[in-house]
Amino acid sequence: MKVAVYRKEHFNAAHRLFNPHWDKEKNDAVFGKCNNLNYHGHNYELVIKVTGEINPETGYVIDLKYLSELIKSQILDRFDHKNLNLDTEEFKNLNPTAENIAVVIYDILRPLLQKQYALKVRLYETERNFVEYPVD
Amino acid sequence: MKVAVYRKEHFNAAHRLFNPHWDKEKNDAVFGKCNNLNYHGHNYELVIKVTGEINPETGYVIDLKYLSELIKSQILDRFDHKNLNLDTEEFKNLNPTAENIAVVIYDILRPLLQKQYALKVRLYETERNFVEYPVD
Amino acid sequence: MKVAVYRKEHFNAAHRLFNPHWDKEKNDAVFGKCNNLNYHGHNYELVIKVTGEINPETGYVIDLKYLSELIKSQILDRFDHKNLNLDTEEFKNLNPTAENIAVVIYDILRPLLQKQYALKVRLYETERNFVEYPVD
Amino acid sequence: MKVAVYRKEHFNAAHRLFNPHWDKEKNDAVFGKCNNLNYHGHNYELVIKVTGEINPETGYVIDLKYLSELIKSQILDRFDHKNLNLDTEEFKNLNPTAENIAVVIYDILRPLLQKQYALKVRLYETERNFVEYPVD
Amino acid sequence: MKVAVYRKEHFNAAHRLFNPHWDKEKNDAVFGKCNNLNYHGHNYELVIKVTGEINPETGYVIDLKYLSELIKSQILDRFDHKNLNLDTEEFKNLNPTAENIAVVIYDILRPLLQKQYALKVRLYETERNFVEYPVD
Amino acid sequence: MKVAVYRKEHFNAAHRLFNPHWDKEKNDAVFGKCNNLNYHGHNYELVIKVTGEINPETGYVIDLKYLSELIKSQILDRFDHKNLNLDTEEFKNLNPTAENIAVVIYDILRPLLQKQYALKVRLYETERNFVEYPVD
Numbered sequence: 001m002k003v004a005v006y007r008k009e010h011f012n013a014a015h016r017l018f019n020p021h022w023d024k025e026k027n028d029a030v031f032g033k034c035n036n037l038n039y040h041g042h043n044y045e046l047v048i049k050v051t052g053e054i055n056p057e058t059g060y061v062i063d064l065k066y067l068s069e070l071i072k073s074q075i076l077d078r079f080d081h082k083n084l085n086l087d088t089e090e091f092k093n094l095n096p097t098a099e100n101i102a103v104v105i106y107d108i109l110r111p112l113l114q115k116q117y118a119l120k121v122r123l124y125e126t127e128r129n130f131v132e133y134p135v136d
Numbered sequence: 137m138k139v140a141v142y143r144k145e146h147f148n149a150a151h152r153l154f155n156p157h158w159d160k161e162k163n164d165a166v167f168g169k170c171n172n173l174n175y176h177g178h179n180y181e182l183v184i185k186v187t188g189e190i191n192p193e194t195g196y197v198i199d200l201k202y203l204s205e206l207i208k209s210q211i212l213d214r215f216d217h218k219n220l221n222l223d224t225e226e227f228k229n230l231n232p233t234a235e236n237i238a239v240v241i242y243d244i245l246r247p248l249l250q251k252q253y254a255l256k257v258r259l260y261e262t263e264r265n266f267v268e269y270p271v272d
Numbered sequence: 273m274k275v276a277v278y279r280k281e282h283f284n285a286a287h288r289l290f291n292p293h294w295d296k297e298k299n300d301a302v303f304g305k306c307n308n309l310n311y312h313g314h315n316y317e318l319v320i321k322v323t324g325e326i327n328p329e330t331g332y333v334i335d336l337k338y339l340s341e342l343i344k345s346q347i348l349d350r351f352d353h354k355n356l357n358l359d360t361e362e363f364k365n366l367n368p369t370a371e372n373i374a375v376v377i378y379d380i381l382r383p384l385l386q387k388q389y390a391l392k393v394r395l396y397e398t399e400r401n402f403v404e405y406p407v408d
Numbered sequence: 409m410k411v412a413v414y415r416k417e418h419f420n421a422a423h424r425l426f427n428p429h430w431d432k433e434k435n436d437a438v439f440g441k442c443n444n445l446n447y448h449g450h451n452y453e454l455v456i457k458v459t460g461e462i463n464p465e466t467g468y469v470i471d472l473k474y475l476s477e478l479i480k481s482q483i484l485d486r487f488d489h490k491n492l493n494l495d496t497e498e499f500k501n502l503n504p505t506a507e508n509i510a511v512v513i514y515d516i517l518r519p520l521l522q523k524q525y526a527l528k529v530r531l532y533e534t535e536r537n538f539v540e541y542p543v544d
Numbered sequence: 545m546k547v548a549v550y551r552k553e554h555f556n557a558a559h560r561l562f563n564p565h566w567d568k569e570k571n572d573a574v575f576g577k578c579n580n581l582n583y584h585g586h587n588y589e590l591v592i593k594v595t596g597e598i599n600p601e602t603g604y605v606i607d608l609k610y611l612s613e614l615i616k617s618q619i620l621d622r623f624d625h626k627n628l629n630l631d632t633e634e635f636k637n638l639n640p641t642a643e644n645i646a647v648v649i650y651d652i653l654r655p656l657l658q659k660q661y662a663l664k665v666r667l668y669e670t671e672r673n674f675v676e677y678p679v680d
Numbered sequence: 681m682k683v684a685v686y687r688k689e690h691f692n693a694a695h696r697l698f699n700p701h702w703d704k705e706k707n708d709a710v711f712g713k714c715n716n717l718n719y720h721g722h723n724y725e726l727v728i729k730v731t732g733e734i735n736p737e738t739g740y741v742i743d744l745k746y747l748s749e750l751i752k753s754q755i756l757d758r759f760d761h762k763n764l765n766l767d768t769e770e771f772k773n774l775n776p777t778a779e780n781i782a783v784v785i786y787d788i789l790r791p792l793l794q795k796q797y798a799l800k801v802r803l804y805e806t807e808r809n810f811v812e813y814p815v816d
Contacts, residue, residue: 002270004268005234005266006266006267006268008264008265012720013721014763015721017331036763038694038766039721040692040762040763041693041695041722042692043807054235058166058167058231058233059232059235080713080720083694083718083719086718095331096331097330098277099326100326102275126723129277129278130278131278132277132278133276134275135275137405138405139371140403140404140407141401141402141403142401142404143400148670149585150558150583172625172631174558174583174627174630174631175585177557177558177559178556178585179587187407190371190375194291194302195289196369197371216577216584217580218582219582284448286446286491287449306489308491310422310490310494310495311447312420312421312490313420313421313422313449314449315450315534353442353448354448355444355447359446409677411676411677412677412679413673415673416673440745459679462643466574467641468643472673473576504739505734507740508734508739511681526679539683539684539685539686540684540686541684542682542683543682543683545783546814547812548811548812548813549778549809549810550809550810551809552808598779603697603777605779608809609712
């Protein structure tokens with residue numbers, strides 16, 4: 001009896017989108033105002049989905065309090081109130097698009113969850129722009 | 137031409153999470169304040185997803201007014217403004233976690249929908265904690 | 273490394289649900305007040321999901337600014353502040369249910385997206401009634 | 409001990425904004441696409457605020473179930489799934505802007521509430537456009 | 545230069561509405577299913593508004609982190625995951641309507657805030673039912 | 681017949697909170713992680729409230745399309761996708777707290793609106809932290 005459980009968290013961060021191998025003109029053409037030299041920022045809403053069997057003794061797939069603390073210690077402490085380009089190892093050489101952030105979050109959490117769980121990451125950069133990884 | 141249609145409803149209920157085969161210490165360790173002896177409660181948001189072919193005569197997969205009335209008569213009348221542990225048959229011997237509530241709702245509605253429809257239940261216990269059953 | 277990206281837009285439109293081959297009694301029985309002769313209306317929320325590989329040069333699956341402009345020029349300019357039954361070619365002979373609107377939007381956008389992208393349409397007619405096409 | 413209580417309801421309606429004493433050019437200039445000849449529509453969210461003393465026997469300012477039924481019988485039954493311009497007496501000769509709809513709703517409800525209650529109407533035409541009447 | 549600042553928090557609690565001086569019939573007539581003997585519950589959303597002068601050294605009216613911690617220690621620790629009727633001193637002899645809960649929260653917080661601040665409490669019992677105290 | 685009308689817009693920006701006359705220890709003590717040297721950021725939601733008489737010829741207090749364009753040209757073009765500390769004149773010497781941003785926005789818009797209109801600014805820094813200026 002597999003059920004999916006979701007936990008929603010958020011963090012606030014600054015970022016700038018650009019490709020260091022391109023000149024300013026090309027970066028402006030591709031990334032527009034997201035290439036602002038001095039950064040801009042977002043309230044990121046993060047939804048972590050974990051799928052697994054219900055444990056008959058607890059009625060839980062996974063303790064959402066545990067999952068919330070895992071997200072806090074592994075993701076929020078790393079990215080909240082940070083400049084993704086300057087303050088994090090993960091995006092020193094990786095463009096911090098929503099797509100790449102979602103993949104990075106997945107790659108951090110995946111090894112920390114037991115194998116019987118499936119994991120999916122949804123990340124809202126704004127209410128109107130969001131991404132999901134992996135896809136079914 | 138299969139389309140998924142969703143109907144969102146809500147109910148308010150009290151519950152307490154615990155395993156009657158465990159002592160107080162273990163229940164507190166696992167369920168924390170959710171094990172409060174005198175119950176606590178939630179505004180549950182319930183999203184029912186029904187997937188099927190569009191009926192070419194109506195343009196509907198299923199009449200959402202009918203689906204809403206089915207949810208009301210079968211689920212809301214049963215659980216709304218109730219104590220899940222004390223007032224319902226379903227959770228007399230089943231821990232009313234969000235996971236178990238979603239499975240119970242599915243098991244109630246599934247036999248009442250025609251076989252050509254696929255059914256999925258999403259249940260929000262809070263805005264930040266929610267579950268889905270079954271999984272793809 | 274496939275990621276799904278979503279862009280949310282909205283439009284406001286009037287519509288009336290009915291089957292022109294049925295008499296008033298049958299239309300009233302099936303469509304109720306949605307069959308109001310003089311139309312009623314909605315704020316439609318439209319979520320377009322595009323799935324594809326991350327482009328390693330941009331970190332994007334697809335430029336969401338481009339996707340937003342495509343939705344605006346192809347869907348919003350066509351349906352926003354319109355009477356779906358009277359002002360559009362698409363629903364002259366097709367009942368403008370949420371299901372049918374979602375399929376029509378998919379059929380407009382699909383040929384305009386490159387083949388490597390998968391496309392899915394979610395349409396909210398109200399906060400409580402919404403549909404998705406195609407299904408997995 | 410005065411407290412304000414709020415009840416939120418919604419209705420869906422079609423409308424068209426125009427001034428019958430103006431020609432098409434002036435109406436188009438002022439009302440733009442809201443002047444679409446065949447109407448467009450909205451999901452209106454209505455929030456009714458009633459201010460009064462807490463009744464010490466009930467702990468209520470006013471029974472919100474009673475208030476909800478009053479809104480349903482007086483406002484929703486009148487405007488829901490209607491064309492405001494064609495189907496209602498109130499807007500036969502009054503432009504159905506959000507401002508005017510809010511005043512009309514106030515004028516309908518005010519005489520039906522006891523004098524000790526203060527009344528305020530908030531009306532959302534969209535998530536981004538809303539109005540309030542009266543002002544403090 | 546007075547500015548109002550708001551902090552939103554939430555808690556989950558069970559309650560039952562009734563007047564102990566009335567018999568069951570009268571309580572059922574007035575409180576309906578809210579009088580369920582075994583309680584029901586809600587996710588309460590609490591918005592605390594503090595109005596005061598901007599401190600020119602910090603740019604803050606009040607440190608929202610401090611305000612959040614005050615709400616947590618004084619309100620959430622008291623009411624979260626509790627049965628308001630059974631587990632709290634405040635509602636042993638006071639009907640836990642939204643109106644009364646808002647007044648109680650105000651009366652707890654008011655003496656803990658410096659006099660130069662004005663305080664207002666908004667409490668959502670559900671998305672559709674909410675209250676505010678005091679009124680302007 | 682005075683009515684208040686509201687228009688909601690948003691912008692995304694980076695900022696850092698600190699007082700240049702204080703040393704790092706004091707800034708860290710007061711502003712915590714909001715003092716991150718390399719900035720962080722937010723999706724700011726901005727609600728502009730304009731109060732005035734309904735124009736009987738239009739049914740409008742003010743054309744919300746005009747108001748929206750005014751906000752875009754005066755506020756969004758200035759602050760969207762910017763670093764408030766580095767890229768704007770307004771916050772070169774003013775700590776960009778939500779309180780100060782709201783006052784700055786008011787001071788920009790006030791002279792651009794005719795005197796018969798009252799103006800109020802609400803600014804959401806996050807869903808849980810927001811401010812309003814001026815106060816009644």
